[in-house]
Amino acid sequence: xxxxxxxxxxxxxxxxxxxGLDSDIRKIPTHLLDEKYPVxxxxxxxxxxxxxxxxxxxxxxxxxxxxxxxGFEQLAMTADYAKNNYPExxxxxxxxxxxxxxxxxxxxxxxxxxxxxxxxxxxxxMGKDTAKPFFEVNDKWVVLLALTxxxxxxDFQTVKLENGKxxxxxxxxxxxxxxxxxxxxxxxxxxxxxxxxxxxxxxxNHFLLIPGIGAQGGNLADVAKYGMNESCGLIVNSSRAxxxxxxxxxxxxxxxxxxxxxxxxxxxxxx
Numbered sequence: 001x002x003x004x005x006x007x008x009x010x011x012x013x014x015x016x017x018x019x020g021l022d023s024d025i026r027k028i029p030t031h032l033l034d035e036k037y038p039v040x041x042x043x044x045x046x047x048x049x050x051x052x053x054x055x056x057x058x059x060x061x062x063x064x065x066x067x068x069x070x071g072f073e074q075l076a077m078t079a080d081y082a083k084n085n086y087p088e089x090x091x092x093x094x095x096x097x098x099x100x101x102x103x104x105x106x107x108x109x110x111x112x113x114x115x116x117x118x119x120x121x122x123x124x125x126m127g128k129d130t131a132k133p134f135f136e137v138n139d140k141w142v143v144l145l146a147l148t149x150x151x152x153x154x155d156f157q158t159v160k161l162e163n164g165k166x167x168x169x170x171x172x173x174x175x176x177x178x179x180x181x182x183x184x185x186x187x188x189x190x191x192x193x194x195x196x197x198x199x200x201x202x203x204x205n206h207f208l209l210i211p212g213i214g215a216q217g218g219n220l221a222d223v224a225k226y227g228m229n230e231s232c233g234l235i236v237n238s239s240r241a242x243x244x245x246x247x248x249x250x251x252x253x254x255x256x257x258x259x260x261x262x263x264x265x266x267x268x269x270x271x
Contacts, residue, residue: 001090001118001139001141002139002182003181003182003207003231005088006055006090006207006235007231007232009055009088009090010055010231010232010270011270013052013053013054013055013263014263014266014267014270014271015053015054015055015262015263015266015267016055016232016234016235016236016266016270017053017054017055017056017236017237017238017259017262017263017266018054018055018056018057018058018090018092018209018235018236018237018238019046019050019054019056019057019058019237019238019239019242019243019259020057020058020059020060020094020211020237020238020239020240020242020243021043021046021057021058021059021060021063021078021239021243022059022060022063022239022240022243023039023042023043023046023059023063023064023243024063025038025039025063025067025068027244027247028042028247028251029042029247029248029249029251030247031249037070037073037074037077039063039064039067039071039074039078040074040077040078040081042243042251043059043074043078043081044078044081045251045252046242046243046251046252046255047078047081047082047085047086048085048252049252049253049255049256049259050242050255050256050259051082051085051086051089053256053259053260053262053263054089054259054263055088055089055090055235056089056090056091056092056235056237057078057082057089057090057091057092058091058092058093058094058209058237058239059075059078059079059092059093059094060094060239061075061093061094061095075115076114076115079091079093079115079116079117080115080116083116090118090119090235091116091117091118091119092117092118092119092120092121092141092143092209093111093115093117093119093120093121094121095107095111095120095121095122096121096122096123096145097120097121097122097123098122098123098124098125098126098130098131099126099130100126100129100130101129101130101132101133104129104130104131104132104133104134105133107120107133107134108120108133108134108136108137112134112137112140113137117140118139118140118141119140119141119142119143119185120134120140120141120142120143121143121144121145121187121209122134122142122143122144122145123144123145124144124145124171124175128175128178131144131175131178132178135178135179135183140183141183141184141185142178142179142183142184142185143184143185143186143187143209144171144172144175144184144185144186144187145186145187146168146171146172146186146187146188146199147168147187147188147189147192147195147199148187148189149189149190149191149192149211149212149218150189153189153192169198169199169202172186172199172202172203173202176202176203176206181203181205181206181207184206185206185207185208185209185235186199186203186206186207186208186209187208187209187210187211188208188209188210188227189210189211189212189218190210190211190212190213190218190219190220190222190223190236191212191218193218193219193222193223193225193226193227194222194226195226196208196223196226196227197226197227199227200226200227200229204229205229205233206233207233207234207235208227208233208234208235209235209237210223210227210234210235210236210237211237211239212237213236213237213238213241213262220236220262220265220266220269221269223236224269228269232270236266238262241258242255242258242259242262243255245257245258
């Protein structure tokens, strides 16, 4: 999936919403726990209820790794279900990997070949060779951590270097040369919306994946004001506020209502 296809989906759905499938088995409705694959069943119903309102899904792999012996199987089942039933949806494996090149080759095979994800989040800390195996897979995306929304992000990311740049700015400037605007995105937390303006000066055409809307307190209007480019260029994620909007047997319908609310706000912004 290339950037043009993502942009076309944004225009058609009037949405740049990504739904984070951070499907914590401790929080899903209890009636699903009787299922053989409870997390997959939860995800399946969430996807069916929300697919018309979003352009992407982003499972955080930690919730599947910690699930049980079937955790990764349920992650793969989720990816397969979304791809088979909603092929236009962009699938991001929120794995935050970053390791030496031969290990990265295995991660790339796992997420791109075996589980059919369109993109995977990576830490750029170890440099270009750790990301290279992911770039070598055609029609896939690398999503690099740039400026995150957690409280201690300032420990390293905003440290000022001798050249006057902050560390995250240097990371973006250098890593933008590894790929291009058709295979590289950057994670910028919604709680750092005012800093999107300077990021856009470095990478005006790249997509930005923006977590932090909803439970983390990010403001959608500010994200759009500072981060949107001529083709939108934003994929804004909301997780808990949508998928855990309700924990009864009506959970999927309530998730759909919440996703539609955000989609309507995005439609107003796009117009």
